Amino acid sequence: MAASPAPADTRRDAPALSGCIIAFNEADRIADCIASLAFCDEVVVVDSHSTDATARIAADLGARVIQRPFDGFRSQKQFAIEQAAHDWVLCLDADERVGEALRTSIEAERARGFEDAAGYRFARLSEYFGKFLRHGNAYPDRVLRLFDRRRGGWRGKREVHEAASVDGPVRTLSGDLIHYPYRSLEAQLQKTQRYARMMAEHDFARGKRATLGKLILSPAWRFWRGYLFRGGFLDGWHGLVYAYVRANYVRQKTIMLWLLQNGRAIESPKESQPGRHVKD
Template identity: 65%
Template sequence: MSAPPDRTALSACIITLNEADRIAACLDSLAFCDEIVVVDSGSTDGTREMAAAKGARVLERAFDGYRAQKDFAVNAAHHDWVLCLDADERVTAALRASIEHARDAGFAGAAGYRFARLTGYFGAWLRHGNAYPDRVMRLFDRRLGGWRGAREIHEHASVDGPVATLAGDLEHDAYRSLADQLARLERYARLMAGHMHAQGRRAHIANIVFNPFWRFLRGYVLRAGFRDGWRGLVYAYVEANYVRQKFIKLWLLDRGQRI
């Protein structure tokens, strides 16, 4: 698909691995983009075929890190303005309207755009605590930035220039189950501990004891996560446990132990 000559073209970039149950909704929400690039790292559940059937340009690449995979997708796009999503995310109607309005104006005055991310959790949306608004910068001019840095986990894009905020939410269907969340956060904790250790960071007793407590206090109390009911409590507790795991693993690495 090509953009009209008087409108800035926009590419959507997604990385995937076995996302057959979520990729269709993600791609449908990106129908307003001029191109959709999907970079897959070996799906066995039909993800690639589903994406191709939806009109996406599907590329295959061995996974060597979240940041590197997303950077590859951005560089593979045909257009300089890119919108980066994960397969478990969807652009809402309100966010789409904001993006289209900015695009119609030629994305003037900004090198990138951030917007709120709304996380679904056990059948409801989390609207408080550390979960929301969780603003992310995912729409940007790749000539002015991208997925930078050496960290492959909890990666984020940055640009050289002003970043504006758009109205509307990016829906995030983050976890298929509690088991999925716990397994994913354990993997993230291991990767983050390894990265921190490689960067020379060292863990202290205070990190293991107080950092998880602060994460829970900040999210559940100070940012009113309790207003999300039992879901807010579970989310805040699991998130605090992730922080605990991360620093325990770093503590072990500091002492030459395997994690």
């Protein structure tokens, strides 16, 4: 009796895939991030000269580690994909992991050669102090992270709240990118204040201006849109706290823009330190 043919190697002819991560002082999270990219052909970690064991852990796990001074989230991510050995790239932050369902979706598309798509978006599911938020402004929070770098990348001038874009069709995959954004409430408040400053400076440079109406109404709208109209209340007290903190971010950003347009400083010189890299 003839032997049955061996199962086809679904990856043999599939496009090669590079996992790209940017990191700074992520020794407690980088290993799980890299482990979730085990299906990639390589993992590239661009480290901003961490002072902890981030780079060593990444290298020990087989990642190719490249040191580069941090000059903005968008710039750092674009640099990372430019260093990749392959044109199809999957971009993660160190506080993110590819969930099992998402991995299955990615591998299925890869087996088909990523045909008819220049990139893929998928939902991001964020953990918030012991609970995954599945409603409100927090979810599905779809992000474009898997794409052909020959047809796109981390483009534009905005270094905060950066987003990749591609020239061509973008498809949505099932499954979640698991996100662990905050180690503590204090860390979240520090991040939101830093992001508010960066966005206010970006908007001011582009000629955008705050108004009294925006100062009063925008934070309230952000809260009620997420908490009530998008169902954030279904996440219990976690959803309430999240909605309040995000509304406060809008308030801070608008106040800072107001100060800038009126010629007032929004931070003291001693707080302006190079190399700060805290990713939301």
